[in-house]
Amino acid sequence: MTIIEITELFKTYNDSEIQVHAVNGVDLNIEEGEFTAIVGPSGSGKTTLLNMLGGLDQPTSGSIRIDDTDLGKLKSSQLIDFRMKNIGFVFQSYNLIPVLTAKENVEFVMHLQGRPKKEREARTMQLLEAVGLKGRENSRPSKLSGGQQQRVAVARALASKPKFVLADEPTANLDSKSTENLLNIMEELNKQEKITFIFSTHDQRVVNKAHRVITLEDGKIISDNRKK
């Protein structure tokens, strides 16, 4: 089932006389349960594409439909609401709120959604265990290693059962062991929870793990390979 439908997407910056087409005509469909990597060199437009996918930026023209909702038609506060209910984020760094413990961080979005305490706690502990951090739930981010912090981020991203998770270079700051660990966990969760994962990455290890690889160059898709 298609959950994301991107049609004729353009994003153009007018930067003092020079026009930059960051995203230069992209058509793309993403199905439920995918584990997809979007790759491309710096300046290929993948960050811009991902920003628009996450409702963090507006296209110059074209549309992004997520499950029949056209993101372009949503107002700013509606977008925030939409993200809260439907999208999970894992950033390269600074994912977590430093003053909250791991547990509180994971609970955060569910809290915003107004879910009852019992439900929040149950889901939180389940996910923390799934990412292998049972026992560290009361630690603040400063007390966790880079890899552990990213795992908490993944747990949080999944906590509210979003339609899909956007991961922007999640492994960029990690050593190889942590990277492997994180990727395995994410693949596991993708299978178990059937939640779509979309990566934007430079990292070959992520590409290797991905089930579908979309390559961008100069704002256009130049290849789209399904592996499994």
Added chain:
Amino acid sequence: MITSVAWRNIWRNPLRSGIIITAITIGMFAGVFSATFMKGWMNQRLEAGIETETSHIQIHNPEYRKNYDIRQFIPKGFELAEQIATNPAINGVSPRVTIQSMIASAETGTGVKIMGIIPEKEKQVTSLSEYVTEGDYFESISRNPIVIGKKLSEKLKIRSKSKVVITLQDTDGNLTGGAFRVCGIFDTANSMYEETNVFVRYQDLARLGMLPEGVAHEIIVHLHDQDDLLPTTLALREQQSDLEVLNWKELTPELGYLNEIGNLYTYIFVIIILLSLGFGIVNTMLMVVMERVKEIGMLMAIGMGKLRVFLMLMFETILLTLTGGTIGIMLGLGASLALQQNGINLSNWAQGLEDFGYSAIVYPVVEVEMVVVIFILVILTGILASLYPARKALKYNPADAIRTE
């Protein structure tokens, strides 16, 4: 060059620097303006007090001021006045007979100090004659003229040409009195003075009080130049060793005192403002230092000694503080100078102030010494505020600093 680097560093974060500079500006503007305001106010009171009321030096019989007894006069008062007038530093001498007694109109009566004067001589020692607003100063009425204050005329409900009765005890101890006609009413903006001081002609009062010829209760001396006050006082004291010689500072100590106190209050106010600003400056510089951990580490690594790093940061702090301080002081001076022409009108509160001798319009006075002191205080604040953050910077290990991510 160092200045230029420090200056550019301040503006690396224009918003943050802007805020603290604005705070300092406001604080110093307030400080300087209140200083000039206070000074102007005090000065006026002083001027008014001296020029219209006490004059510079007064000479009395040593027993006189204990009880204001009519019999404690200076025996050859008139002669003495002539003698003293020859002193070149002195520009006017006025002998008076002065009695504390009672004045009454048809309406009511009250106690006053009655001064019997020679009008031409009195004009040389006080400027009171210039403040006569109704009638004149001993010109029109020939028989028993009297000049009274505006507040008194309101109290007694009389006007120019009205009749009043003076009752007093003469040198024989008899109660006597005389009718006087108001020839002039003065308005000096010191209601208290207006209510309790009246002037008549020397000869009229001497006659009434049965005083011997040529005596005086008070000899009032006015100088060309205020600076001669102390030397002239001392000289007169020596010459007239059997008489009491006092200058205005000794006669009305509260005037001199208020003057000095005014200055002190201003400095305290400025210091308090600077202390409060100090907190903000310290916080700002702490942030600056923390942001530049890598840079400072690098400087130390390439060979800038700890002392130089310390001085550099101290200099930046001083420069930051001085920028705000200078603008604030300039604005304060500007405002003071602008208002010097027309003064600041306090007439809403005029009534209460006039009662104590303060005028309702204040002309700010700029004193160089004050501005210099405030400048120095600003610099001191910069120096003190820099100590803590600069010390923190020195604790950085260059190697750690460079590695910070």
Added chain:
Amino acid sequence: MRTNLKIAWRNLWRNKRRTLITVASIFFGVLLSAYMTSMQEGSYEKMVDMVVKYYSGAMQVHHENYWESKSINDTFEESQDLNQLILANEEVDFVIPRLESFALASSEELTKGVMVVGTVPEPENRLTSLKNNVRQGSYLSDNDQGLLIGEGLADYLRLGINDTLVMISQGYHGISAAGKYPIRGIIKHASPELNKMIVYMELSNCQEFFSADNRLTSLVVNIKDNDLLQKSLRKLRDELNSPYTIMSWQEMSPEMVQQIESDRAGGIIMKAVLYIVIGFGILGTIMMMIAERRREFGVMIAIGMQRYKLATILFYETLFIGMIGALSGLLVSIPLLSFQSQNPIPLTGQAALVMEDYGFEPYMFFSTEPSVFWHQAVTVFLITLVIALYPIFSANRMKLINALHA
């Protein structure tokens, strides 16, 4: 809301030093302002006391022309009806009938102008505690033929207890007033000025002297609680008709009211400058706190926190800083000033002389009226509210993408 409060509180302590320095600046400001206000209000209270207690009383009833003329001719007849009317009001405590005027007083050799106050000894004492001020001799009894005179006056005229004082003046309707009276007691009046010229007589004795039979210049009205003054004044004004009129102490001594108001105004300006300067310091801190966390804010909004919630957290942070500062300032200033008010600072030297010249005891007095303190709290609260506008504004206007890549 609890979560927002929790996050806000924890955020404060991320940079302990910075928060503490900011809090310290507020603490300093509150302490200083409270101290200064307390000193000012303390001296005003004393000044008002002087006027009300030792002289005019809370209100006075006069003949409608009396205040302008201060003439003995503008007196009114004492009447029980009037007294009943006034005493019927529940706020009124008691009244004192008085006849005051000017006279010349002489001993054998010397004469001085004096103020004569004819009054009823017992109620007079209730208001002014005159009896306590008797230094030699004794207080006036009912129907006493004797006088109480001020120490300064006694010294000048060189008179002592049982000596005779001769007085002459102008009485009611121009009748000459003359009389000889023994000195019953010598008092030390609170005001050094009055001390040199005041004479107290028993009322009927005084009325006889001035040929003003049964007449009064004023009826002093005392109330149970000074806070009820305005209310009482209004009621009595309605009830009293011509030729009577009633005035409050403020109307009788407007210069004093103005002096106090202008001094208060000066103080307010100084405190305003102080708080503004401190306010900027707080603003600077808040700005730094926000600038540092741009990235974090971006993440929060990205994952679905509405901007207004972020603004709320920042608002709470600002408020917390203000509250901690104000509370700590008050916690120290309240006991400190309570102590000070019990132990006023004695003034020496020139300062003391000036105070005494104007009729005040040479001490620095402190007030512990609640307003001294809660004014500071309210000011800090208002300042932090205004400052909090910045983070709210910032949260709403922040560009999401820029923040995420900060």
